[in-house]
Amino acid sequence: MSDAFSERMKNIDRIFYPKSIAVLGTNNVRGTVPSDILTNILKADFNGVVYPVNPKERHLFSIKTYKYVIDIEDPIDIAVIVYPSSVMHLALEQCGQKGIKGAIIISAGFKEVGGKGIEREEKIKEIARKYGISFIGPNCLGVINTDPEVKLDASFARKTPDEGDIAFISQSGALCTAVLDYARAKHIGFSKFVSIGNKADISEVDLLYYLKDDPKTKVILLYLEEISDGTALLQAARTVIQETGKPILAMKSGRTHAGASAAASHTGSLAGNDEICDAAFKQAGIIRCEDVEEMFNKAIAFTYQPLPKGNRVAIITNAGGPGVLTTDAAIHCGLELPKFNPETTKILKSELPPTANISNPVDVIGDARADRYNAAVSSIMKDENVDGVFVILTPQSMTEIESIAKEICHIASQHTKPIYTSFMGEADVAVGVDILLRNRIPHYILPESMADAFASTYKFTKFLEDVHKPIPEFEDVDVQKARGILDEALKQGKKYLPEEEAVKVLEAYKFPVLKSGLAESAEEAGKLADELGYPAVMKIISEDVVHKFDVGGVVLDIGTRGEAEKAYNTILDNVKKAKPDAKIKGVMVRKMIPPGEEVILGLKRDESFGTVIMFGLGGIFVEVFKDVSFRIAPLDNIAAEKLISETKAAIILGGARGRKPKDINALKETIMRLSQLAVECPQIRELDVNPLIVLDDGKGCFVADTKIML
């Protein structure tokens, strides 16, 4: 750990746990940000000393007030600054002179307004660097730490949240206030609450490293509008998740943002910003959420209850319809409804009425009171075939909502299996829901949300089991040869590699490529076809033709020497018609790959996340079907496996509709070779292998066509 890193962590710790705070630019005009920042610190009962700083006032809210921060005699841990942006540099300069190492800059008027604002932000960054100050903001709501040791609310939020074990980091201050209001209604507390605003200095990456070691935080929630350093974010997330097992849930806005710009390769065209972000998050173990509700539904599942050991859930309901809905949702989310063991069945049979359904999902029948729920839930919780329990309640005239909620809380406290609930309705069930949430039993309005939250916790536990797999390294590759070809092409100013050279690069990395030859006449084509074997395939070789099929530059299934000679002339005629100015090098001839499934492999460089590897259904309709999936290189065996399994192509490769299963192992190896090529040859900007033909299991796969962009 570098000195700079540990100094930064110390500064962030000062921001969360200050013993003294100077509030610069505060005043007593109630209902304004400068005033509310100070009053929130006072109202939260901050366990330290506050020093208001205002050039005109001698006291604010009966507290001695200083003209300048440098006038304060005592040492100051952090500054909370609400001066207008035009004088922020003066305020921060004085903080530096005072020896303050941490600051929260609330004011707006910086990068977000453009023009002078950008200059102002650069100026404060420069001052912060000069004095070694770490700061949150500018343009933010502030920072809250509910730890009773400090009780810090340096924000202008309406109310300070309750203490809890969820940390929330948000780039949007406005969303912060909405989240606080939402969470309060559901009795959800926070450990740390940070609005990072423009994140001119301290970013989500720094905070993830800090929260990794925060004993008060069990789950980290992120709301991000832009990711400035995706690689650093993923590294930080991996560190948090792998070292501590703390889940990270993230909302990243901008899903509908214009995706990939015009690109030369299929991969470039299909890998939009959001798809890459999605893939990167998945790979690092970050759970991406669509909205605030989903994020908190999952957050309470993680913090309130133990993580499940498996995906087998039991459903207990007092109504058939909701039971079926929940079953559907559970199956849809990849959960299983196991059979109970005989002991459980025996208890259910003796405790429930004959009309009850005693198999999973259990229906305790509409007139069930607390005793039936108690009998069902407590016996099923003991069943070793069950990893978690969903309790559904609909409010009927005799339903003892309050008692049932209390029974569930009591049973949950005696077990290490998770119980989730869905008391359906609103007004009548409110009293029960309140009891459940106050006792940290996750409650969901919709059974779908309940199943989704459970599935998330289960997938996360599976992810934790898989994280330490090594990245394979193939030693049979010829890095120097591949780099030599690429460097030479770059030296010649080429933007894309001619196919015969692209093939050589792949050969250097031991991709499965069939031997081929270049014919410059019909006669040569016939001779080559005879040598390489039939059936043969022939395709145009021209730097001016990228999509060969589109111009009639490919002929397949050539069976004789005569057909090969004819194909040569056909290809040349077609290309000359479609692209009269194309410079033609000749026609490539090789033996045709036996029939198999066509898939695509690709790579693309992303400014934020690094190298993206793509896999999907291949062929000429790749951009029509868009059945693709992405990961960030380097890939381990599991990442390669998931890259394949996320697509519909995986079903086809597995042997859909009576076909023979294809050689997945050969495909996986080719994907990992591509990953190694991507990491070791940064000269490649984009690459497509399309199609890669995957043969029957045990027979390998072959590159049929490739494009490499530099």
Added chain:
Amino acid sequence: MDRVEIQNRIKKVISKVLNINEESIGDNANFIFDLGADSLQSVELVAAFEEEFNIEMEEDKALEVQTVADATEFISQYLK
């Protein structure tokens, strides 16, 4: 009108608008950071300078005037 006279009149205007003692206003004082003007008062100051010196300050340039020294320089140039 010489610079000293301009500066004195500027300080008088500031003293009146911000309701502070004229003697406490330094030659380089920043309206917000040193004298405690809020954003509205900063605009009022510009209007008061215009009235005092019977001039019209361009909005963009006027917003860049943040200190007594800035105002003295700006108005001196204007009155030349």
